[in-house]
Amino acid sequence: xxLIARDEDIKNGIVTDKYFVxxxxxLREKKVNPxxxxxxxxxxxxxxxxxxxxxxxMEGIDVDVYAMKEGTLFFxxxxxxxxxxxYLDFARFETAILGFICHSxxxxxxxxxxxxxxxxxxxxxxxxxxxxxxxxxxxxxxxxIGGVDGVSNVSAEKYLGIESVGTMPHALIISFGDxxxxxxxxxxxxxxxxxxxxxxDTYFDEKTEAILAIENVERVDGLRFDTPGTRRGNxxxxxxxxKWELRIRGRGDVKIVVSxxxxxxxxxALRDIVDIFGVGTSIAGANPVDFSMDIVERxxxxxxxxxxxxxxxxVYRDWESLRDEIRLFSEDKxxxxxxxxxxxxxxxxxxxxxxxxxxxKLALRQMELIRKLGRESEFI
Numbered sequence: 001x002x003l004i005a006r007d008e009d010i011k012n013g014i015v016t017d018k019y020f021v022x023x024x025x026x027l028r029e030k031k032v033n034p035x036x037x038x039x040x041x042x043x044x045x046x047x048x049x050x051x052x053x054x055x056x057x058m059e060g061i062d063v064d065v066y067a068m069k070e071g072t073l074f075f076x077x078x079x080x081x082x083x084x085x086x087y088l089d090f091a092r093f094e095t096a097i098l099g100f101i102c103h104s105x106x107x108x109x110x111x112x113x114x115x116x117x118x119x120x121x122x123x124x125x126x127x128x129x130x131x132x133x134x135x136x137x138x139x140x141x142x143x144x145i146g147g148v149d150g151v152s153n154v155s156a157e158k159y160l161g162i163e164s165v166g167t168m169p170h171a172l173i174i175s176f177g178d179x180x181x182x183x184x185x186x187x188x189x190x191x192x193x194x195x196x197x198x199x200x201d202t203y204f205d206e207k208t209e210a211i212l213a214i215e216n217v218e219r220v221d222g223l224r225f226d227t228p229g230t231r232r233g234n235x236x237x238x239x240x241x242x243k244w245e246l247r248i249r250g251r252g253d254v255k256i257v258v259s260x261x262x263x264x265x266x267x268x269a270l271r272d273i274v275d276i277f278g279v280g281t282s283i284a285g286a287n288p289v290d291f292s293m294d295i296v297e298r299x300x301x302x303x304x305x306x307x308x309x310x311x312x313x314x315v316y317r318d319w320e321s322l323r324d325e326i327r328l329f330s331e332d333k334x335x336x337x338x339x340x341x342x343x344x345x346x347x348x349x350x351x352x353x354x355x356x357x358x359x360x361k362l363a364l365r366q367m368e369l370i371r372k373l374g375r376e377s378e379f380i
Contacts, residue, residue, distance in 0.1 A: 002134065004132070004134045010057065010096055011057060013092040013093055013096075015095060015096050015099075016092040016093070016094075016095045016096065017094075017095045020091055020092040020094065020095065021092065023091060024088060024091055024092060027087070027088055027091075028088065033086050033087060033088045034086070034087055034298045034299050035084075035085065035086050035087075035298075035299055035300070036084070036085070036086075036087045036295045036297060036298050036299075037082060037083075037084045037295070037296055037297035037312045038082065038083045038084075038090075038293050038294065038295050038296070039079035039081070039082045039293070039294060039296050039312070039313065040079060040080055040081040040082070040083075040097075040098075040101065040291050040292070040293050041077055041078060041079050041080070041291065041292065041294070041308075042074075042076065042077075042080075042289050042290055042291045042292070043076050043077065043290065044076055044289065044290070045073065045074060045075050045076060045109075045379070046073075046074055046105050046106070046108070046109040046289045047071060047072070047073055047074075047105060047108040047109045047111075047112045047145065047146055047363055048067075048068050048069075048070060048071070048072045048073075048074050048080045048081075048101070048105055048108070049070045049071065049101070049104040049105050049107075049108040049141075049142050049145045049146075049359065050070075050100040050101035050102075050103065050104030050105055050142070051067050051069075051070050051081070051100075051101070051344070051354045052070070052141075052353075052354040052356075053100040053104075053138075054067075054081070054097050054100050054101065055344065055345060055350050055353075055354065057093060057096060057097065057100070058083070058090070058093070058097075058345060058348065059345070059348060059349070059350055060348045061085070061089055061090060061093075061348045062085055062086070062089055062347055062348050063083050063084065063085030063089055063090055063345065063347075063348060064083070064084045064085060064343065064345060064346050064347065065081065065082070065083050065084075065343070065344050065345035066081065066082040066084075066341045066342065066343050066344065067080065067081040067082070067341060067342070067344050068080045068081070068315070068340045068341055068342075069340075069342070069354075069358070069359065069362060070145060070354050070355075070356070070359035070362075071108075071145050071358070071359030071360060071361070071362035071363040071366075072340060072362060072366075073112075073322070073363070073366045074315075074340075075324055077309075077326075078315045078324060078326060078340075079313050079315065079326075079341065080101070080105075080291070081101065081341075082312060082313075082341060083097075083293075084312070087295075094293050097293070098291055098292075098293060101289070101291055102288035102289050102290065102291050103135075103138070103142075103288050104138060104141070104142040105142070105288070105289040105291070106142075106286045106287055106288040106289045107138075107139055107142035107143055107146065107283060107284065107286050108142045108143070108145045108146035108363070109146065109286065109289060110146065110282060110283050110286035110287075111123070111125065111142065111143040111144075111145075111146025111147055111148050111283050111286075112146040112147050112363055112367065112379075113264060113379060113380055114146075114148070114264055114267060114277075114279055114282070114283060115146065115147035115148060115149075115367065116147075116367050116370065116371075116376060116379055116380055117264045117267045117268050117271070117376075117380045118267050118271055118277055119271055121267075121271050121274060121275060121276065121277060122149040122150070122275065122276040122277070123147075123148045123149055123267075123276075123277050123279055124148060124149060124150040124151070124152060124165060124276060124277070124278045124279065125139070125140060125143040125144070125148045125150070125151040125152060125153075125279065125280075125283055125284070126152050126259055126278040126279060126280040127139070127279065127280035127281050127282070127283050127284025127285065128140065128152065128153040128155075128284055129280070129284075130280060130281045130284045130285050131284050131285065136153045136155045136156075137153075137155050137156060137158075137159035137160060139153075139283075139284050140153050140155070140156040140160060140162065141156075141159075141160050141356060143283055143284070144156075144160070144162060144356065144360055145356060145359045145360050145363055146283075146363055147360065147363050147364050147367060148279075148283070149276075150164075150165040151164055151165070152164055152165060152166050152278075160356065167197040167198075167199060167222075167224050167257065167278075168182070168186055168197075168198070168199050168224075169199070170199060170202050170226070172186065172199075173199060173202045173203075174202065178203075179200070179202055179203065179204075179209060179212060179213070180212060180216045180217070183198045183213060183216070183217045184216070184217055186198070187217055187218060187219055195221040195222055195255075196217070196219045196220055196221045196222070197221055197222035197223065197224050197255070197257055198213045198217065198220055198222070198223055198224065199223075199224050199226065200212075200213050200223045200224065200225060201225050201226060206225050206238050206242060207238070207241050207242050207245055210223050210242045210245065210246065211245055211249070214246065214249060214251045214254065215249075220251070220254055221254065221255060222254060222255035222256070222257050222275070222276070223242070223254055223255070223256060223257065224257040224258070224259060224278070225238070225239070225242075225256075225257070225258050225259075225260075226258075226259045226260040226278075235258070235266075235270065236269060236270060236273065239256060239258070239270065239273050239274065240273060242256070243256065243273060255275040255276060256273065256274050256275050256276070257274070257275065257276040257277075257278060258270060258274050258276075258277055258278070259277070259278030259279070259280070260278075260280075261280070261281065262277055262278070262279050262280070262282065263279075263282040264282070264380060267279075268380070294308045296308065296309070296310050296311055296312060296313075297310065297311060297312055311328045311329075312328065312329045312330075313326050313327065313328055313329060314326070314327055314328070314329050314331075314333075314339050314340075314341050315339070315340040315341055316333060316334050316337035316338065316339055316340070317337055317338050317340055318336060318337050319338060319369070321373070322366070322369055322370065322373060322375070324340070325337060
């Protein structure tokens, strides 16, 4: 019904670039099918994700796969994943594999940077409306791994087992014709365990609507401001005024939620006076990580194109300093360091399933380590 590739088309290699079709034809006719080691690297740092779908795609294909755990912070030129096998067994899947990890890792990386910038303030993923709806679970999963505190798309409940979160749209208020009626109706109808976060910028000045809300609605847990750019002044001054008016009325406990076109610089500027950030396009529409796949061994011999280094490699990490070292797989392990690439598939059989919850914990652990080391400026 919708213009999306079906699972079976991806699994059968239909979603590929044409030159892989010609490559297969040439290699088969000439009976050339080397055993190769191919690694996936990028020239930037990031948070690795997307492995789950790669393993789904490669399952049943006679290849071995080594990979970092999802949620791992990787540095430039480090292999995050390695595939070993006869080239024709996986050649046409390069396009899909890269698509899985480039897109997902891009979203995870931006979510990680955003949460790191927010400090102890909450970050919610609000951006699936900026992407094709078919990939909403992919976006929310990647954002969750990257460290956001909540996701808004209801599909996350079915596909990921994550409870979605949300407040109210302007459409609710406009449907009632006035703010107070809409706020009261929301308070009366929505489940008791849902925070009463009221949208307070539909018709009037934000401060005016904030005062209206706390004076006319029995329960107000938070106020959300989604002021459009055409009406937005100095957002910091606006929030400071609102917080003053709430405090002098005895409602300094009301949470301040800000959304609408936010990016990292906005969060840094407001994180001391805002409790929760609803971040949309900048996370969901994050630039993909520009991974490439490169053959580094052919039939047991080192090989690599210009600009790449030959040989199957391992990445070792010193977790205390968050510093890495790259060595050949055949070289000795450096003392006090932990290998990051582990074998996750052998002969097309999955050895280790990718766990979204553990991936998120890993990303957050690294985030805390970055803060402890005082290296935030490197990653924000």
